[in-house]
Amino acid sequence: MPLALNKEELMTYLSEVFPQVADDFALDALSEDCLTMRLLVADRHLRPGGTVSGPSMFALADCATYAMVLARVGRQALAVTTGCSMDFMRKPDGSVDMIAEIRLLKLGRSLAVGDILLFSEGSDKPVARATMTYSIPPQGSAAAVAG
Amino acid sequence: MPLALNKEELMTYLSEVFPQVADDFALDALSEDCLTMRLLVADRHLRPGGTVSGPSMFALADCATYAMVLARVGRQALAVTTGCSMDFMRKPDGSVDMIAEIRLLKLGRSLAVGDILLFSEGSDKPVARATMTYSIPPQGSAAAVAG
Amino acid sequence: MPLALNKEELMTYLSEVFPQVADDFALDALSEDCLTMRLLVADRHLRPGGTVSGPSMFALADCATYAMVLARVGRQALAVTTGCSMDFMRKPDGSVDMIAEIRLLKLGRSLAVGDILLFSEGSDKPVARATMTYSIPPQGSAAAVAG
Amino acid sequence: MPLALNKEELMTYLSEVFPQVADDFALDALSEDCLTMRLLVADRHLRPGGTVSGPSMFALADCATYAMVLARVGRQALAVTTGCSMDFMRKPDGSVDMIAEIRLLKLGRSLAVGDILLFSEGSDKPVARATMTYSIPPQGSAAAVAG
Numbered sequence: 001m002p003l004a005l006n007k008e009e010l011m012t013y014l015s016e017v018f019p020q021v022a023d024d025f026a027l028d029a030l031s032e033d034c035l036t037m038r039l040l041v042a043d044r045h046l047r048p049g050g051t052v053s054g055p056s057m058f059a060l061a062d063c064a065t066y067a068m069v070l071a072r073v074g075r076q077a078l079a080v081t082t083g084c085s086m087d088f089m090r091k092p093d094g095s096v097d098m099i100a101e102i103r104l105l106k107l108g109r110s111l112a113v114g115d116i117l118l119f120s121e122g123s124d125k126p127v128a129r130a131t132m133t134y135s136i137p138p139q140g141s142a143a144a145v146a147g
Numbered sequence: 148m149p150l151a152l153n154k155e156e157l158m159t160y161l162s163e164v165f166p167q168v169a170d171d172f173a174l175d176a177l178s179e180d181c182l183t184m185r186l187l188v189a190d191r192h193l194r195p196g197g198t199v200s201g202p203s204m205f206a207l208a209d210c211a212t213y214a215m216v217l218a219r220v221g222r223q224a225l226a227v228t229t230g231c232s233m234d235f236m237r238k239p240d241g242s243v244d245m246i247a248e249i250r251l252l253k254l255g256r257s258l259a260v261g262d263i264l265l266f267s268e269g270s271d272k273p274v275a276r277a278t279m280t281y282s283i284p285p286q287g288s289a290a291a292v293a294g
Numbered sequence: 295m296p297l298a299l300n301k302e303e304l305m306t307y308l309s310e311v312f313p314q315v316a317d318d319f320a321l322d323a324l325s326e327d328c329l330t331m332r333l334l335v336a337d338r339h340l341r342p343g344g345t346v347s348g349p350s351m352f353a354l355a356d357c358a359t360y361a362m363v364l365a366r367v368g369r370q371a372l373a374v375t376t377g378c379s380m381d382f383m384r385k386p387d388g389s390v391d392m393i394a395e396i397r398l399l400k401l402g403r404s405l406a407v408g409d410i411l412l413f414s415e416g417s418d419k420p421v422a423r424a425t426m427t428y429s430i431p432p433q434g435s436a437a438a439v440a441g
Numbered sequence: 442m443p444l445a446l447n448k449e450e451l452m453t454y455l456s457e458v459f460p461q462v463a464d465d466f467a468l469d470a471l472s473e474d475c476l477t478m479r480l481l482v483a484d485r486h487l488r489p490g491g492t493v494s495g496p497s498m499f500a501l502a503d504c505a506t507y508a509m510v511l512a513r514v515g516r517q518a519l520a521v522t523t524g525c526s527m528d529f530m531r532k533p534d535g536s537v538d539m540i541a542e543i544r545l546l547k548l549g550r551s552l553a554v555g556d557i558l559l560f561s562e563g564s565d566k567p568v569a570r571a572t573m574t575y576s577i578p579p580q581g582s583a584a585a586v587a588g
Binding site for chain 3: 496518521527529530
């Protein structure tokens with residue numbers, strides 16, 4: 001199934017509907033089922049001890065899923081997160097960027113599921129994993145639960 | 148089982164080890180198994196459309212769990228989040244504070260589990276639920292996975 | 295919001311659409327937002343060591359949610375589980391029944407979320423917690439994802 | 442890191458400590474970080490409509506994780522499930538076996554995390570995904586939470 005938005009179109013659209021994205025995130029790669037997003041780690045993402053905060057990791061996983069879904073369904077800003085599960089497995093390195101690799105497991109008419117691994121750049125051992133589920137509103141509706 | 152820290156001791160300790168807490172969170176109530184924490188909703192917690200962002204809800208659930216665990220085990224800053232699951236069920240109201248009510252389901256020697264409901268102040272319908280699991284390092288160790 | 299089925303109607307319907315229920319489960323209590331279901335623990339539910347197996351606990355939490363949803367929406371056998379999270383916190387006692395208490399957190403047009411605590415009968419410390427999400431097909435459709 | 446048990450040693454040990462395994466499951470493949478397990482689908486695993494039941498899918502994901510952990514840590518029957526999350530994404534085909542592919546994301550001294558995809562044999566679209574966390578008791582201890 002083809003992409004509805006290419007990499008440049010996707011970043012432009014994300015910056016419009018979700019302006020804080022441009023400060024925090026960069027899009028490294030995009031294919032039909034996978035996307036790689038980078039958290040540009042800065043002081044505001046850190047916890048004492050020099051690790052990346054949990055909320056920052058959640059934000060990265062969530063944003064990567066949102067971007068992956070939009071890349072496939074097009075400009076539907078109202079897609080909303082309905083669920084997540086995360087496991088935090090290793091201490092992140094706060095001195096480098098954090099990389100999220102998402103694989104889209106399902107894209108149905110109303111529900112999408114993505115699996116995400118988070119890495120500190122330069123390491124191949126995941127610091128965390130996440131699953132995010134998104135609700136996609138029917139065309140023309142004014143949806144939204146949370147996110 | 149008694150509390151190791153009372154409400155005032157807990158907030159003082161949280162402010163020391165986790166300074167951003169004081170800006171974002173307030174502790175409304177504390178008992179042996181339950182704690183109520185408030186997110187002081189400000190512009191930086193909002194998404195377009197006037198809802199509270201997912202990362203802000205994650206941060207509130209996480210901070211409430213951390214505080215509940217410390218209230219019971221005492222000053223052990225190194226307790227770390229190892230897992231979470233969340234369901235986002237209703238659109239939060241960005242014009243009021245968000246309230247987290249946590250119930251501690253288990254406090255073992257090395258693992259704690261808390262169930263959290265999140266409400267927009269003034270509503271009795273939860274906007275989200277969360278479960279957070281925490282790893283508690285053995286006394287004297289230098290632990291830490293993530294957070 | 296009133297119940298669509300009372301306790302007797304619910305058990306009769308469950309036995310029709312899901313015959314194995316009658317052998318394994320009993321319905322102890324039902325109100326608008328809460329339901330108590332019992333696993334009639336038998337040898338086939340046990341693991342070596344005399345504990346109740348994980349799949350049996352999953353089945354109990356899942357069946358309690360299915361029953362709670364049907365009690366509210368009526369005879370819609372095609373409601374399907376779309377997600378679950380569970381935490382196993384204490385060793386269950388295989389010599390007594392297991393009790394599930396479910397609280398319905400959300401019942402939307404297409405999605406339901408229930409929180410479940412599982413207890414070995416006679417103990418007030420939960421052996422496990424679960425969250426189950428259900429997809430409810432639109433009236434008249436032939437739905438189904440899994441279950 | 443090498444395997445503590447090869448494929449034959451693992452199946453022999455599983456059959457000793459967990460006798461029902463031999464009836465329900467077969468081990469298709471094993472490497473250092475991945476394992477493929479098969480549910481030998483029979484009538485007792487089915488739901489009305491010819492789909493594989495949720496508890497059977499849970500059992501497959503759980504057993505695959507248990508086997509993967511034992512393959513690495515050796516004969517430690519007391520490893521126990523402490524948490525799981527699952528998403529059910531497509532309707533399973535009850536007329537063929539179900540295949541679980543597990544990837545071990547973390548194996549620490551006391552905690553293991555595995556990500557599992559479940560497929561109906563012959564399809565490359567996952568019917569479900571799961572994450573299982575296991576607690577590994579210290580050598581010589583008599584552990585156990587649940588499972």
